Amino acid sequence: MSQVIRIGTRGSKLALWQASLVEKELTLHGINCAVVTVESEGDQQQDKPLHEIGGVGLFTRMLDEAMRRNEIDIAVHSLKDVPTELPEDIVQMAVLPRGDFNDILVYKSATAPDFADDRPAVIATGSLRRKAQWLSRYPHHTVVGLRGNVQTRLRKLAESDWLGAIFARAGLERVNELPANSIILDWMVPAPAQGAIMVTARLQDAALVAELRPVLNHPATERMVAIERDFMRTLEGGCTSPIGAHAQLDGKKVLFKGGVYSINGERKVEVNVAGEAGAQGLGVQWAQEVLARGGEAIIEEIRKNLTP
Numbered sequence: 001m002s003q004v005i006r007i008g009t010r011g012s013k014l015a016l017w018q019a020s021l022v023e024k025e026l027t028l029h030g031i032n033c034a035v036v037t038v039e040s041e042g043d044q045q046q047d048k049p050l051h052e053i054g055g056v057g058l059f060t061r062m063l064d065e066a067m068r069r070n071e072i073d074i075a076v077h078s079l080k081d082v083p084t085e086l087p088e089d090i091v092q093m094a095v096l097p098r099g100d101f102n103d104i105l106v107y108k109s110a111t112a113p114d115f116a117d118d119r120p121a122v123i124a125t126g127s128l129r130r131k132a133q134w135l136s137r138y139p140h141h142t143v144v145g146l147r148g149n150v151q152t153r154l155r156k157l158a159e160s161d162w163l164g165a166i167f168a169r170a171g172l173e174r175v176n177e178l179p180a181n182s183i184i185l186d187w188m189v190p191a192p193a194q195g196a197i198m199v200t201a202r203l204q205d206a207a208l209v210a211e212l213r214p215v216l217n218h219p220a221t222e223r224m225v226a227i228e229r230d231f232m233r234t235l236e237g238g239c240t241s242p243i244g245a246h247a248q249l250d251g252k253k254v255l256f257k258g259g260v261y262s263i264n265g266e267r268k269v270e271v272n273v274a275g276e277a278g279a280q281g282l283g284v285q286w287a288q289e290v291l292a293r294g295g296e297a298i299i300e301e302i303r304k305n306l307t308p
């Protein structure tokens with residue numbers, strides 16, 4: 001391919017790492033490319049929670065527009081930030097191999113906190129999903145908001161009197177900022193597609209998609225995150241809703257855990273199930289189970305609380 005493929009990305013250190021990963025892979029296959037940065041609305045407004053400034057598509061719209069203006073050819077996203085319904089003129093070109101899907105707590109004390117007692121504590125996160133699950137487990141704690149890129153959030157934690165803050169482990173690893181004073185929250189259900197990277201392109205660029213998809217796409221990851229996103233879509237939850245989902249391929253089985261949580265952590269409906277890897281509609285099926293077991297009432301409560 002003689003043309004230079006312009007890879008669009010946000011300008012954060014993590015986003016640039018992701019774009020560089022795509023650039024490296026394409027270059028290894030003899031494809032000329034260059035990284036182009038585009039600032040998103042989410043990067044411009046860091047003083048408010050995501051759900052207050054239009055969380056769904058907040059980090060993707062500007063890159064979509066840049067593709068429409070022919071300023072970039074493809075765009076690289078953290079998949080958990082991408083709406084479950086793409087614009088009609090934008091297509092999913094590839095999903096890269098997934099990184100670590102876990103959430104972690106970065107704490108300030110010299111040793112890992114002991115949460116066995118009922119002492120009060122302050123935990124920071126910008127995610128309603130993390131807030132809801134934390135309060136469900138530790139209702140005597142206080143959860144405060146935290147926005148910004150990885151480095152900004154780590155700095156705010158260092159300058160605070162909080163016990164700790166919650167991060168995606170993959171994000172910290174990818175920018176070499178994973179502190180030793182951190183613990184994996186293996187009980188917390190991650191965001192749908194957490195740890196995965198998506199590359200999008202214009203619908204009209206079918207030839208480009210056909211050329212690049214085999215180079216970049218990881219079919220197993222693509223299948224698992226599709227189940228998670230189907231689960232979220234069926235629950236009608238946007239990227240900022242307190243919905244968690246994780247699908248894992250285990251031989252011929254898909255192991256799945258998902259749930260929806262009230263914002264205050266007082267109510268939750270979860271599933272921990274397995275299905276045949278070749279079956280269709282697993283994410284939809286498991287979401288319908290959650291809705292039938294009380295999830296629909298929780299979703300309605302979330303809608304009321306998040307509607308301006």
